[in-house]
Amino acid sequence: MIDFLQMVLNGIAAGSSYALVGLGMVLIYKASEVPNFVQGEMALLPVFVAFMLLESYGVPPYMAFPITLIFAFFLGCFLEFAILRRAKDPNILGLIIITIGMEMILLGLVSWKFGADQRVMPFPISEYDSIAIGNLFISSLNMLTLVAALFIMLVLFLFFRYSKIGVAMKASQQNETAARLMGIKTKQVRMLTWGISAMVGTVAGLLLAPVIMEPFMMWNPMMKGFAGAVVGGMTSLPGAVIGAYIIGVIENLFGGYVSIEFKSVVAFAVIVLVLCVRPSGLFARHYVKKV
């Protein structure tokens, strides 16, 4: 029983970082209607910027991380403004190819500047310290990830519920023409969404960096986050979070009881299963327009 609970706890911890990536993808999917394959690399570059700030310039962490997040925000805005917006009358396939292209560019940029070696992020919290909750143990880094994920979810919830710009974002996603008629600058709103999404993803990246840090570090979490988002229905923020936690927990249980080698494949088996049963995902609400 303790084993089981411990595995579930580890799964939830792992799911937290997937959830952050998944949230970022859903935000962008709702705004630009494209599965954003550059989500991982939008976090990768800021993580290496943080590394550079901490390691080469000796900036203290409490300064370096906020600077990194601001950088991530502008990176996200820049990608939307400079590249995606330039696509004239794009179809969905074209947009996907654009995001994959951006991903290659950012990945290449990081590999070229920092090399493909494994780095060590000088992170203030170690993954080797553990906190005991009864008989269960959770590393303090995992604990931080969990708390950070919950905190960001709460902030996003409040933002979309109560802030004017948050509601305007939802409005632009639901009916862009009508949003423009309200005087909302829908292009700016979309750019802002990319910025926020990049920030959310970067938090996940920063929390993963102490464990593994090399140019391909975001591959696995991005695919898992995407899996979680698809399971959750791709258009629902809570759905993405729950989907990501499901993936994390199932993955850990599978690793513990069945086979550790196939642990990372199981996420995709979950996608297939869920999509067979509910093609639009678990939490997708498709509002049907009344005529």
Next chain:
Amino acid sequence: MSVLLEIKNIETYYDLIYAIRGASLTVEERTITAILGNNGAGKSTLLKTVMGLIEDQPDKGTIEFMGTRIDGMDTDKIVRMGITYVPEGREVFPELSVRENLMMGAYTRHNKHEIEEDFQRIFQFFPVLKKRISQWAGTLSGGEQQMLAIGRAMMSRPRLLLLDEPSLGLSPILVKDIFEIIKTINQEGVTILLVEQNARMALSYSNTGLILENGRFVMKGKCCDLMEDKDVREFYMGVRSEASAKGYQRWKRKKAWR
């Protein structure tokens, strides 16, 4: 009376379709102006051109609002200048609550006190919306959605309100209600330019009527005059002219303005 909106010789292309072929129109302050026309005459395109919703259009001609040229401006700037457009087919935000929908209408305004005042006023016009305040707009009935769309437009306190087919898909009794409300809004000082298929209703509530056909205005007049016009009666109100001896009309009347 001063001229609020002045459209001069505009020409608009919808992709390759030459939709507006040189239309001119002046809207005077505090009036209700109705544009009538068949399907595909270009009525909605005209309003969309005014709002800057069609990219890079109008191709030719100018649009002036209170003496300032607004053709080629971004939609959000036009809205900030005081024009609001209620699109055809009640384009509400389906997954926002009624309250959020109305608040989005006031997106360009900042005075919280005034916004709250207007918010309450909307419920005087449309009491039914108050019952639905926290419901998703997508779950409202068609008529309620139309009321919400008009209410939302009112929340921006426009000088000029453009209405695209406010009666579309509503029951006759609701159509009458909607037009009564439009009249009340007008009496409070909002200038109204509306596009309608329902010619009889539109003409009986407005001051000036225009008839748009194939992208051109073919007729303009005081509404009571248009109501009397034989062509208008036959083609837009379905009133038959005199029957022949056999009791039905065997010939088709030619439109006099062609």
